[in-house]
Amino acid sequence: MLTKSPLEAWIAGKTGCPQLVREQLEQYQLKQLRNTVRLAKAKSPFYRSRLAGFAAEEIQDFAGFARLPFTYPRDISENSLRFVCTGQADITRIVTLQTSGTTGRPKRLYFTKMDQELTIDFFHHGMRSLTGPDDRILILLPWQTPGSVGDLLKTALRRMKVHPLPYGPVSDPQAAVSFAQKSGATAIVGIPVQVLAMARHPQGHLLRNKIKNVLLSTDYVPQAICRALEAAWGCAVFQHYGMTEMGLGGGVQCGALRGYHLREADLFFEIVDPVSGETLPEGETGEVVFTTLTREGMPLIRYRTGDLSSFMPGRCPCGTVLRSMAVVRNRIDSFIQLGAGEITLSALDEKLFAFDFILDYKAYVKNDGQQERLQLVLKTVDGKKADFDAVMQSVLALPSLQDLGLHRFKLEVSEQPDLTAFTDGRAKRTITLIRQTHA
Template sequence: MIKTPLDEWIAGKIGVEPGVLSKNAIFSYQIAQLQKTITLAKDKSAFYRKTLAMIDPGKITDFVRFAELPFTFPQDIAENPHAFVCTSQREIERIVSLQSSGTTGAPKRLFFTKEDQELTIDFFDYGMRNLVGPRDRVLILLPWELPGSVGDLLGIALKRMGAVPIPFGPVYNTADAISCALHNRTDAMVGIPTHVLRMARHQEGEKLRNRINSVLLTTDYVPQAISEAVANRWGCSVFNHYGMTEMGLGGGVQCSALLDYHLREADLYFEIIDPETRKCVPDGEYGEVVFTTLTRNGMPLIRYRTGDISRFLPDPCPCGSVLRRMEVVQGRISGRKKIANSDFSIIDLDEALFKHNAVLDYRCRIEEKNGQEHLNVLIKATETNSVDPQEITDILRTIPAVQKGLTVGILVVNISTHWADIPISKGTSKRKIEDLRLAKQ
């Protein structure tokens, strides 16, 4: 098993000899960078000048003290993004607007300097070494046309490591994407989970079998069922990447053990907190992922609440890395639902539905009618295989909450396969369950 290349990269970034990187060396570096970040933010950002007014950066000498600092919420950025900017507007190279789930509906805007973008390219360069080498031809199935977009930065990183980027963009035409992969003799690809699944399950997708060595799935929660389907169809390794625009796109990536993420620890400090008590949880316990930027100048973020659920694993990774292990993200806190008074989430649906070899995508809506809960599932099936609604209902019965609701008669399951005009999930937006019951409360 190959050790994650992130160890060597982080050793270089924090100034220790490769091979002698230790957890303590990383922690000392992170504390020093946290102090710098707090100093910069208090000095230059109108938001942090106010929220950190009482904080003396020199006194943040360990992570326990750091964990006393207030959080930053997505809503804070949506309300006044300029209050976070620490440089002059002239130095801002790229601005990204993200749809916010907050009540105001205002988009979140994120600002990056050229140096901030360089940090992302550098991470992509080393992170991609987990799965590709020099001269490998890599199909980029992400937005790439705008300078500074994720696909653009990834392309620069791949060129830097000697690989060949083949920019294509999100997969809106599956046959075209497959033909582009074949024509360009692609060795690897990076894309959105459901988009890559469409290629793997397309009738032409078989032609890529034993031609693709590795796939990186990114931007959305990656269902295990999709990773397995793609790996089995093409005979390739499927890696997960975790990141969000707020992190500077990249956050962590699986190593060859294909278990948990190794994190971008020289640029980001991660915590897992209990969203109720707001305290850090011990390693091994699930909670909300919170991160702080350690090296960003344009718009540093301190204790940013991601809304994603995961945990740190206490045991070392089999690859021999000294970096922390964070489990593959287990969905979002806002994605936790109840049906038939039992826990239910999009992950349950993903893992059940994507196992069916004709399912490409789906939409799910929960509503309440005449005292019963209705679970409406719309299935997008492959062109060559049809799906039997009864078969889908049987699959959904493997989810305990669905089984319970159907058994006691408080849940109705409606399956439709008339996908019609529902568009393919776009770009970097995360899929979610539409819950119409909330609107009534």
């Protein structure tokens, strides 16, 4: 039987509504939005100037809130300290994120002890979707630094009386499979391509019927990877959505495996038109924007994530009053123009990860003015025959490539055996666009 998302009872407790009712939750969110705007205007030099002319008291409904200006990632990388609302002594964790923007300046995010506590509390309740007291959870995320995602997850699992097995990111799939087997892991939390590398390793079958649940996080999750893990291990595959700016955690799927249920007592989410910035109704796809409702160190107001999603209409089959946000598959910058059409990372993901010999890939689109070239560099399973012709056929069947006409388009497939070449410090995969101009 499908059980209701455990986030509902948790959010009910946090918002002071014993029986969670959507209208009461929204009243709570509006009150917290006003509090956040008040705090940010009083303490953050950035928001004092950005929100000059906007009064917290004027926010009476969500339409009123939507009149506030957005916060962009570049605002943080330009001067992150101007966002901080506490004294430096209250900051217990600073995260530096490298950005790929033109300035190349890193983004810094500041958290207080209470901010980190709220994340632990979310993990504690969110993990109940997929774990119980007898579980042993293998954590394939960085955990050695205090306050890192794996460290907070470990603390949360201990609170649940669930046994954490901190391991870290996977560089040697065989060693990770062996550790999972010896330690009696019953569930895994990890990065999609790294968990896939374990499942597709020749020893990966040893975890069949041992691993009952997998939670994938950090990167977009191709459906083809979920299907591959389910088939390899006979497990259920859940997805988590979050980013450092959200305080690491944002939302998690319930047993219905539909959209994510969100951390609605701590974060207010909107979907906006990426071009006009207008808020979009339920069911329409746009950019995910969030506002922190309980953050102390560095509140963010209408932060543009660059991720694309929508609110799913109708109730989740689990019966919760919480909203469901569709699984994020693309970013606004993951559409690459090819002639009159376009190609996305997610379209390539679904084609490529369906091949049982592919573990990861990089994609480059090159244009020399005459011809579009799509270059795919594959990481394949050691010792398994890689059928490049089949890969070519499958990718060429993408409708956007069909329309191009082969005389204007060239596909190249090659291999790169070194997995480290694929994990160059960036958690999220991208398509690289290279425009070649003639001298």
